Amino acid sequence: xxxxxxxxxxxxxxxxxxxxxxxxxxxxxxxxxxxxxxxxxxxxxxxxxxxxxxxxxxxxxxxxxxxxxxxxxxxxxxxxxxxxxxxxxxxxxxxxxxxxxxxxxxxxxxxxxxxxxxxxxxxxxxxxxxxxxxxxxxxxxxxxxxxxxxxxxxxxxxxxxxxxxxxxxxxxxxxxxxxxxxxxxxxxxxxxxxxxxxxxxxxxxxxxxxxxxxxxxxxxxxxxxxxxxxxxxxxxxxxxxxxxxxxxxxxxxxxxxxxxxxxxxxxxxxxxxxxxxxxxxxxxxxxxxxxxxxxxxxxxxxxxxxxxxxxxxxxxxxxxxxxxxxxxxxxxxxxxxxxxxxxxxxxxxxxxxxxxxxxxxxxxxxxxxxxxxxxxxxxxxxxxxxxxxxxxxxxxxxxxxxxxxxxxxxxxxxxxxxxxxxxxxxxxxxxxxxxxxxxxxxxxxxxxxxxxxxxxxxxxxx
Amino acid sequence: xxxxxxxxxxxxxxxxxxxxxxxxxxxxxxxxxxxxxxxxxxxxxxxxxxxxxxxxxxxxxxxxxxxxxxxxxxxxxxxx
Numbered sequence: 001x002x003x004x005x006x007x008x009x010x011x012x013x014x015x016x017x018x019x020x021x022x023x024x025x026x027x028x029x030x031x032x033x034x035x036x037x038x039x040x041x042x043x044x045x046x047x048x049x050x051x052x053x054x055x056x057x058x059x060x061x062x063x064x065x066x067x068x069x070x071x072x073x074x075x076x077x078x079x080x081x082x083x084x085x086x087x088x089x090x091x092x093x094x095x096x097x098x099x100x101x102x103x104x105x106x107x108x109x110x111x112x113x114x115x116x117x118x119x120x121x122x123x124x125x126x127x128x129x130x131x132x133x134x135x136x137x138x139x140x141x142x143x144x145x146x147x148x149x150x151x152x153x154x155x156x157x158x159x160x161x162x163x164x165x166x167x168x169x170x171x172x173x174x175x176x177x178x179x180x181x182x183x184x185x186x187x188x189x190x191x192x193x194x195x196x197x198x199x200x201x202x203x204x205x206x207x208x209x210x211x212x213x214x215x216x217x218x219x220x221x222x223x224x225x226x227x228x229x230x231x232x233x234x235x236x237x238x239x240x241x242x243x244x245x246x247x248x249x250x251x252x253x254x255x256x257x258x259x260x261x262x263x264x265x266x267x268x269x270x271x272x273x274x275x276x277x278x279x280x281x282x283x284x285x286x287x288x289x290x291x292x293x294x295x296x297x298x299x300x301x302x303x304x305x306x307x308x309x310x311x312x313x314x315x316x317x318x319x320x321x322x323x324x325x326x327x328x329x330x331x332x333x334x335x336x337x338x339x340x341x342x343x344x345x346x347x348x349x350x351x352x353x354x355x356x357x358x359x360x361x362x363x364x365x366x367x368x369x370x371x372x373x374x375x376x377x378x379x380x381x382x383x384x385x386x387x388x389x390x391x392x393x394x395x396x397x398x399x400x401x402x403x404x405x406x407x408x409x410x411x412x413x414x415x416x417x418x419x420x421x422x423x424x425x426x427x428x429x430x431x432x433x434x435x436x437x438x439x440x441x442x443x444x445x446x447x448x449x450x451x452x453x454x455x456x457x458x459x460x461x462x
Numbered sequence: 463x464x465x466x467x468x469x470x471x472x473x474x475x476x477x478x479x480x481x482x483x484x485x486x487x488x489x490x491x492x493x494x495x496x497x498x499x500x501x502x503x504x505x506x507x508x509x510x511x512x513x514x515x516x517x518x519x520x521x522x523x524x525x526x527x528x529x530x531x532x533x534x535x536x537x538x539x540x541x542x
Binding site: 058060097198267453 | 491493494495498499500501507512513516517522527530532533
């Protein structure tokens with residue numbers, strides 16, 4: 001693997017200046033030759049670095065930690081990209097996730113201890129379970145249950161999972177102003193497999209100052225929930241579960257990228273996607289609550305079998321001297337009546353030698369609740385449930401993210417190469433909105449604990 | 463029914479007109495090829511940090527009801 005030429009640095013004097021000038025000339029030439037800003041031409045962002053056909057490698061290690069003993073995740077990720085001599089581009093990505101910790105099961109706290117079965121469990125009894133195996137023999141296993149103390153948020157303490165995802169995308173210039181792209185993604189977890197394919201076309205106008213793009217995506221997911229897929233809205237204590245389930249989705253996206261002026265680039269994307277199939281979270285349940293606040297039972301959640309989402313996304317990039325800025329906004333609405341607004345801003349501040357930067361960022365997010373979201377089910381109401389979920393991710397809440405990133409370019413005078421090291425720390429806080437007060441004994445309990453998380457990302461690219 | 467058809471046609475005409483105006487506006491924006499020095503900067507590329515975006519998208523996808531916008535809103539993860 002050949003490394004790219006060294007860029008700017010604090011050392012190097014006139015030679016470094018010459019290299020800087022050459023590098024800027026190459027970058028500007030690349031922009032002239034077709035490195036327009038269209039999203040469909042993702043790999044062109046690296047084209048200035050790989051103009052001579054070298055591989056670019058971008059790697060990161062992310063550590064994610066939620067408060068209150070919830071999920072911890074570690075995620076190594078690496079991206080390879082290359083621009084070939086004929087203008088074709090390739091970008092590949094490999095991600096591995098390892099998650100563990102406690103995850104809310106959807107039930108409410110109670111003033112009484114509550115006992116739940118792990119996903120693989122088949123009984124709420126503490127006694128060993130005897131069952132018939134697929135070969136017809138009887139087997140006995142110890143009970144897989146967990147008990148939640150009074151007042152505590154019910155969480156499955158034994159959650160763990162691993163995910164491996166691989167994706168690849170190719171870009172193909174069809175003419176001086178027309179580019180095609182296509183790619184695919186495969187993601188594997190022990191209870192979930194996802195395969196998707198995408199294709200797109202982008203056309204430049206007005207001396208490559210305007211790019212219109214259109215992309216389509218098709219995804220197929222296979223769910224193999226641990227212990228089986230519960231029958232939606234069935235009684236939790238009956239363990240009515242079936243085999244694997246599927247869902248599939250189709251999406252399309254129109255994009256407009258526009259160079260506004262020498263320092264400002266803007267992009268607007270209109271997206272539409274529709275998913276159909278088993279859209280429930282197989283591990284989420286709801287509490288059935290009596291007027292006195294007591295828990296009389298639980299049901300598995302039941303979500304509609306289709307979901308259509310529409311979104312508008314607007315991103316702006318601007319730069320002045322040693323500062324650059326990325327401001328994005330998104331509005332999304334879906335057929336579950338979830339409306340959300342997102343705004344994110346990051347500002348990068350370079351040092352005079354342009355080999356170090358600091359980048360604070362902030363993100364604000366707000367969503368309304370899905371129309372079938374309910375924190376609990378009233379025991380005195382109808383037992384017929386059309387759709388219901390107590391998954392807090394479908395409730396109304398707002399969230400803030402505050403973060404800071406530091407990056408440093410490292411030059412190696414021995415082999416005339418450069419690389420970049422970065423570290424980012426983000427703090428995420430989610431606060432529930434429009435909270436219903438629980439009846440009776442639930443009034444003194446924290447039914448909506450929210451979420452706090454820290455993300456640390458260490459990156460290295462060369 | 464006529465009202466619906468008329469409304470539909472008016473809406474389409476407005477969309478077409480808005481698109482034409484937008485494209486016309488785009489023609490008067492932008493820079494000359496030799497003015498792309500700032501636009502060529504690494505931090506001015508829309509996908510300058512693919513890994514940060516991928517990590518963020520995964521985190522927010524698993525904790526919020528919305529996803530996508532920058533790219534497709536697909537899953538590729540059983541966490542939501």
